[in-house]
Amino acid sequence: MIYDFLNDLTGSPFIAGTITALLPLFAFILPFALFAVLLERKVAGHMQDRLGPMRVGYHGILQTVADIIKLIQKEDIIARNNDKLLFNIAPVLTFAGSYAAFAAIPFSSVFLGANIDLGIFYIIAVTGLVVAGILMAGWASNNKYSLLGAMRSAAQIISYEIPTILVVLSIVMLTGTMSLYDLSESQTSYFWNWYLLGGPEFEIQKFLLIPFMLIGFLIIYISTLAEVNRTPFDIPEAESELVSGYHTEYSGMKFAMFFLAEYANMFAVSAIVVALFLGGYQSPFGYLGNLLNINWLIPLEQFFWFTFKGIFFVFVQMWLRWTLPRLRVDQLMAASWKYLIPIAFFNLLIIGIISIL
Amino acid sequence: MRAYFNNIFTALITIFVGMKVTLRHLFTPSVTIQYPDVKLPLPERERNRLYVNMDDCIGCDQCARACPVNCIEIETVKSLPGEDLGKTSNGKKKALWVTKFTIDFAKCCYCQLCVFPCPTECIYMTDVYEFSEYDRNNLIYDFATLTPQERQEKIENFRKFSEEKEKQKAKTDKSE
Numbered sequence: 001m002i003y004d005f006l007n008d009l010t011g012s013p014f015i016a017g018t019i020t021a022l023l024p025l026f027a028f029i030l031p032f033a034l035f036a037v038l039l040e041r042k043v044a045g046h047m048q049d050r051l052g053p054m055r056v057g058y059h060g061i062l063q064t065v066a067d068i069i070k071l072i073q074k075e076d077i078i079a080r081n082n083d084k085l086l087f088n089i090a091p092v093l094t095f096a097g098s099y100a101a102f103a104a105i106p107f108s109s110v111f112l113g114a115n116i117d118l119g120i121f122y123i124i125a126v127t128g129l130v131v132a133g134i135l136m137a138g139w140a141s142n143n144k145y146s147l148l149g150a151m152r153s154a155a156q157i158i159s160y161e162i163p164t165i166l167v168v169l170s171i172v173m174l175t176g177t178m179s180l181y182d183l184s185e186s187q188t189s190y191f192w193n194w195y196l197l198g199g200p201e202f203e204i205q206k207f208l209l210i211p212f213m214l215i216g217f218l219i220i221y222i223s224t225l226a227e228v229n230r231t232p233f234d235i236p237e238a239e240s241e242l243v244s245g246y247h248t249e250y251s252g253m254k255f256a257m258f259f260l261a262e263y264a265n266m267f268a269v270s271a272i273v274v275a276l277f278l279g280g281y282q283s284p285f286g287y288l289g290n291l292l293n294i295n296w297l298i299p300l301e302q303f304f305w306f307t308f309k310g311i312f313f314v315f316v317q318m319w320l321r322w323t324l325p326r327l328r329v330d331q332l333m334a335a336s337w338k339y340l341i342p343i344a345f346f347n348l349l350i351i352g353i354i355s356i357l
Numbered sequence: 358m359r360a361y362f363n364n365i366f367t368a369l370i371t372i373f374v375g376m377k378v379t380l381r382h383l384f385t386p387s388v389t390i391q392y393p394d395v396k397l398p399l400p401e402r403e404r405n406r407l408y409v410n411m412d413d414c415i416g417c418d419q420c421a422r423a424c425p426v427n428c429i430e431i432e433t434v435k436s437l438p439g440e441d442l443g444k445t446s447n448g449k450k451k452a453l454w455v456t457k458f459t460i461d462f463a464k465c466c467y468c469q470l471c472v473f474p475c476p477t478e479c480i481y482m483t484d485v486y487e488f489s490e491y492d493r494n495n496l497i498y499d500f501a502t503l504t505p506q507e508r509q510e511k512i513e514n515f516r517k518f519s520e521e522k523e524k525q526k527a528k529t530d531k532s533e
Contacts, residue, residue, distance in 0.1 A: 047379045049388045218369075323375040339365060 024102040074252035086140035091257035097129030108302035119180035141249035149245025153236030160226040166344035167220040184280025191284035196277040224269035232324035270313035281306035409500040413479035416453035420471035428464035432457035456508040
């Protein structure tokens with residue numbers, strides 16, 4: 001683990017802990033957000049037969065850097081009737097919620113913030129902070145659109161957490177572990193060992209599990225998509241109805257924090273899906289490091305595969321965004337309570353029955 | 358129950374159909390152009406900013422009268438008998454000094470009605486359409502070629518000339 005390594009290197013738990021805590025932010029989230037915003041705009045452009053940003057740098061690759069510089073320069077506007085304290089805490093809390101999830105996400109077998117036994121449970125619990133932050137932002141803005149957006153967001157995230165948890169539960173029940181590290185380790189390095197294809201044990205159960213794992217994968221993907229408030233489930237932002245939901249009143253760097261939290265969240269939920277169903281950081285077809293007998297190459301390869309899978313699912317989220325129109329509030333609730341939850345529940349039961357066979 | 362599963366099935370299938378369509382569009386070449394670098398060819402009879410070729414203008418004021426929004430303002434002064442103003446390209450003799458010829462493009466409605474009456478075809482539409490300004494007054498284009506001093510001089514000259522003529526006329530009237 002990276003913490004132990006740094007602890008040995010510096011001899012100070014404090015320095016090691018600080019570096020371990022900051023590493024995902026500076027090594028991953030910020031570059032990822034810069035990249036993902038550009039990717040989003042490029043994907044959006046090309047899917048609509050446009051080119052997207054083209055003017056800053058070669059094919060606009062520096063566009064997001066320019067945007068960040070602009071956001072830093074912007075005035076921080078706080079309206080007179082805002083609740084100043086909550087208004088200032090809300091973006092920090094939202095970002096903290098999505099950042100905290102990165103502590104337990106295994107980027108590779110050595111790059112893992114904290115190898116806690118309750119990894120997936122911790123992530124689901126701590127992302128609940130995001131709801132608090134969003135509600136806070138909506139309330140403190142003292143703006144009807146912000147408040148409506150925040151209420152919708154809370155309703156949506158809470159109702160879509162249930163199918164997510166049911167699917168996570170079925171995996172936890174099957175494997176008997178909640179640690180994302182153990183889950184990733186158990187899906188050893190070939191793609192037929194992924195839980196999407198029935199898990200690493202090669203028995204009759206594996207083949208019985210495949211269709212139910214596919215259903216579980218679809219459900220968790222849909223419900224996590226709803227949890228991060230992205231189109232088709234973006235009624236909390238719904239720019240054509242609610243200006244832009246809970247971040248209507250925010251400007252400058254506070255707005256950037258919400259934005260950063262959104263993109264960090266997008267990756268976090270993709271990472272959870274990847275770690276549960278698609279082998280986590282494991283390569284789909286063996287390691288180059290094993291082939292060439294270079295041990296230090298393996299973690300780098302694992303990091304590459306993890307980010308590759310994660311960014312692929314982020315891309316699918318963007319792809320869906322530019323494919324599907326927004327759901328109505330009642331359709332959104334119906335999709336969760338009438339379809340996803342019962343299916344996820346039966347899926348859980350069936351996986352349970354298969355696993356005791 | 359059947360409708361329930363049908364719904365799920367339709368939802369999934371339509372999502373995949375939609376995703377196929379958008380994926381295809383991801384790889385189709387873009388239909389937009391990079392505007393300031395690349396420009397679309399304009400149609401043959403496009404109507405954009407007016408231009409007046411003052412070498413050919415005889416100051417007849419027909420364009421100003423044709424203008425439905427009165428955006429063209431022309432002031433002219435008669436030339437003195439001895440002065441030669443030259444000829445237009447189609448052989449008309451110029452007889453007037455054009456001391457003011459302004460077109461206010463903030464008012465102009467690009468109807469091209471001023472172009473047709475012109476006897477020397479000196480006012481016409483160009484293909485320039487990028488001429489936005491921060492100040493509305495900058496949209497008043499002055500086409501007269503004479504410098505302000507010259508204009509003053511011409512007006513002065515004509516005034517003196519007509520005064521003299523008046524005097525002479527008065528003298529001849531008296532002598533009769």
